[in-house]
Amino acid sequence: MATYAIGDIQGCFASFQQLLDRISFAPKTDKLWLVGDLVNRGPNSLATLRFIKNLGPSVCLVLGNHDLLLLAVAEGIATLRPKDTIHDVLGADDRPELINWLRHQPLHHREGSFLMVHAGILPQWTIEEASALAREVETILTGPDYRTFLQALFHGPTSQWGPSLKGLERLVSIARVLTRLRTCTPTGEMSNFSGPPDEAPAGFTPWFRMPHQRNVSETIITGHWAALGLHMEPQHLAIDSGCVWGRQLTAVRLEDRVVFQVGSADRPRRD
Secondary structure (H helix, E strand, C coil): EEEEEEEECCCHHHHHHHHHEEEEEECCCCEECCCCCCCCCCHHHHHHHHHHHHCCHHECCCHHHHHHHHHHHHCCCCCCCCCCCCHHHHHHHHHHHHHHHHHHHCCCEEECCECCCCCCCCCCCCCHHHHHHHHHHHHHHHHCHHHHHHHHHHHCCCCCCCCCHHHHHHHHHHHCCCCCEEECCCCCEEEECCCHHHHCCCEEHHHHHHHCCCCCCCCEECCCCCCCCCCECCCCCCCCEEHHCCCEEEEEEECEEEEEEEECCCCCCCC
16 A cells, blocks of 8 residues: 655646556555646646546545636636636536535645645644644535635635634635745745745745744645745655646655656646
């Protein structure tokens, strides 16, 4: 039995299948941990979602920002942009079933000595705090008021995190950290920067390089930052290696941290 953490698939279904062949994935004994952004920008989000859903208990996943976008578009809350490629999911006969299944997936997965989130956690959060905050968002996203939350996430204020935040503003801030964080200030202020770490704006540092972090008790697994690429430290595994941009799709076997990669087998994005 082995556990493989896999980076952002983003609808690159052919690459995903090649990677599963590369690791000789056995659904009855092995486990996949998927770090979010299952869909969008790649050519085959529908096949990707269907396949992952059918894996059942063999897979654990967390939601990424592109997955939340799909939920919002499906509810008529957000609109597609020219570079979005989730039309196949929106037009599928099994769209309601897929969207409902996706909405009930978590924003964090904690097991053993690992915590998996899509983007990162703020340096002032402990692992326990990050898990509790993630559960706040998961509760509303899986409940009857999920449309209200999605409306606030895509059209409400984007407040920086603070423990005094309340209501939807608080939930939106938590979700933004978990699914969009790359760089921040020592006080936890986020930027929208997405380039290479050494080009981060003045005053902003990659969240995992921030001094005096309170979350070093477990290893945090993330994706989201393609410009960072595969980046492995004792307490952090960043595994978005930019498959959708024509680079690699990565799996890390968590038992021994052996890395497996395949080159992109899907049409890469150019914008």
